[in-house]
Amino acid sequence: MRFIQPIPHPQISIPQKVCIPNFESQNFESKESIAHRMALIIRSSAIHAAGCYTTTPIPKGRRVAEYTGPRLSKDEADTSYADSPITYLFGLGAGEIVIDGHCMAMFINHSCDANCETSEVRGRVWIKSIRPIAAGEEITYDYCLYDGGDDEAICNCGANKCRGTMYSKEEIRRRKRAAEKAALTAAKKTSKRKPEGKAKKRKKT
Numbered sequence: 001m002r003f004i005q006p007i008p009h010p011q012i013s014i015p016q017k018v019c020i021p022n023f024e025s026q027n028f029e030s031k032e033s034i035a036h037r038m039a040l041i042i043r044s045s046a047i048h049a050a051g052c053y054t055t056t057p058i059p060k061g062r063r064v065a066e067y068t069g070p071r072l073s074k075d076e077a078d079t080s081y082a083d084s085p086i087t088y089l090f091g092l093g094a095g096e097i098v099i100d101g102h103c104m105a106m107f108i109n110h111s112c113d114a115n116c117e118t119s120e121v122r123g124r125v126w127i128k129s130i131r132p133i134a135a136g137e138e139i140t141y142d143y144c145l146y147d148g149g150d151d152e153a154i155c156n157c158g159a160n161k162c163r164g165t166m167y168s169k170e171e172i173r174r175r176k177r178a179a180e181k182a183a184l185t186a187a188k189k190t191s192k193r194k195p196e197g198k199a200k201k202r203k204k205t
Contacts, residue, residue, distance in 0.1 A: 040055070040104055041053050051140075052105070054133055054139060061129060064133075067118070071100070072099075073098075077100065090118075099125060112142065146167065153165050
């Protein structure tokens with residue numbers, strides 16, 4: 001099962017809706033921590049199924065949405081979604097606790113050239129803009145997936161420098177090392193199965 005960023009969305013038809021998060025009601029200590037008030041909508045996406053779009057310009061460095069939902073242990077999530085091809089799980093900290101997404105942010109798609117990033121602040125996960133975002137633009141961030149078994153997690157973001165997968169660079173390296181190790185082990189097993197014996201030498205007459 002893949003964790004850290006949400007898994008891609010199911011192929012479903014989602015009616016357009018507008019959501020204006022009331023972050024101003026939260027008690028934050030600084031101006032920087034106050035989320036940008038904006039209207040977000042969910043509609044079809046060229047990246048994958050449904051995506052999240054902004055209807056207003058968003059400056060760089062603003063909180064766009066919060067990733068919320070029930071919190072589960074990793075073991076609980078593994079058990080609950082063992083047979084499910086689609087999940088919206090976001091890992092907290094070292095990944096032992098995950099958020100089972102039930103929010104606007106769960107529809108934000110992955111991109112290798114994203115306009116947002118995620119940050120964990122006092123146990124809460126925020127999606128924050130890393131550059132100015134124009135009205136009508138799709139909100140994206142890099143999922144940096146990990147722990148996905150045999151799933152290739154193919155990326156369809158279309159970015160010029162798309163790495164072809166939603167897994168993080170660290171996870172890609174880990175998988176490459178694991179594949180090389182598995183290939184070496186298989187080669188050793190194959191060589192051991194070959195019949196051993198010395199060829200007979202013939203004397204010249």
